Amino acid sequence: MRGDIVLEGVSKTYEGKPVLRDLSLRFEEGKVTAIMGPSGLGKTTLLKILLGLESCEGSVTGMEGRRPAVVFQESRLLPWLSLKQNLELVCGPGKDREIADALALMELTDAADKKPAELSGGMQRRGALARAIAYGGDILVLDEPFTGLDEDLKERIAGKLSRQWRESGQTVLFVTHDSTEAKAYADTIVKLNEGGSL
Amino acid sequence: MNQPTGEKRIGKKLAAVLLWLVFWQLGSMAFGRSFVLPSPVFTCKALLQLMAQPLFWRSCGITLLRVAAGLALASLLGFLGAWAAAISSWMREILSVPASVIKSVPVMSVILIALLCLSGSIVPTFVCFLMCFPVMYTNILQGFDSVPAEYRELAQVYRISDAKYFGRIMVPASMGYIRAGLLLSCGLAWKSTVAAEVLSSPRVSMGYHLLSAKMYLDGPSLFAWTVGIVLLSMLFEKAVRLALRRW
Structure with missing residues (x-):
């Protein structure tokens, strides 16, 4: 503790x-x-x-x-990466399971390969939450x-x-x-x- | 205002080209001397004759290689220089001097100085590199400087390594500036390379043939080589644009 x-x-x-x-x-x-x-x-x-x-x-x-996991006031998803790649960037290699679970928890599994610009504001927000959860700080x-x-x-x-x-x-x-x-x-x-x- | 459709746009472009060809024809008729201002038809004929000769294609190929080599070197060193300047204020100060000096030096001075120090065939590539370097360096550095602070904070809290931050965040975030720098440099690379070829006169080069045509008062050939350079330069820029689309 x-x-x-x-x-x-x-x-x-x-x-x-x-x-x-x-x-x-x-x-x-x-x-x-x-x-x-x-x-x-x-x-x-x-x-x-x-x-x-x-x-x-x-x-x-x-x-x-x-190791803090953060969701900023703005979603701060990198626009040139897909949602899944955004999560992979902070999580590092070997975290496929955590990433898949976080995306499923945020109901974003189907949007994993989409770029942030293709997502609604609410989906981007959930994407930022998924990133923090997958990181597991x-x-x-x-x-x-x-x-x-x-x-x-x-x-x-x-x-x-x-x-x-x-x-x-x-x-x-x-x-x-x-x-x-x-x-x-x-x-x-x-x-x-x-x-x-x- | 409505954006014109693809077909309409091409139609408008063709009409504009045609209009300028008509002006060119009228100008040529007004001069009346084909060696000063040959007509578009004369120029076209001369270009077709040149295209039938293997030397034309060899010259185009060699000039194209020189442009590509000079531009590639300028892009590589511009990128490395901008990276060094982005992480060290000392390097920024050191590199700002050559970048701003080269920008204001006339191309002709650079060519003449290069001719004093280097062998003729290297001069065009060197001049091309030197002219394009400040454009690439300045643009890429501007791109690195404009990476939003939010991305830096993101990298900091998620402990993204410096190498990963550079490769996965800084470079992609600067791509707009890198792209603009490359497209700006394309035209500059052709102009400076051909100018250097004219003065250094390597036997197999587009610039050498331009000079020969001028010396023999062969107006149609002079114009044909010029049209060849313009067409090749446009094709080169299109190819760079196409390659950049992947990023």
């Missing part, structure tokens, strides 16, 4: 404007945490800090040596993972994912605007307010 992820006194400023201010937080190992709050309050910035993509003041511990970091999915599909996909998270005991952090979604799938909800405070 790895330890919890702990943020202490984390602050981030963009061009003089504070985005996160003296934020202290603990994300429990093996739990699903939803990060909520209105747009522009630093939720994505917080995820980027955790992933080491942004610098900050303060300290972040518990992320060292982890020890922490899942998801930025608004269900955006663009219609209600029925969202319920089905999120339900399947939620069951998988519980069974595997994976640590999951996901950003959402939707309080129903947060209540349904998260063990803990973190609400960010103006200036990135809790």
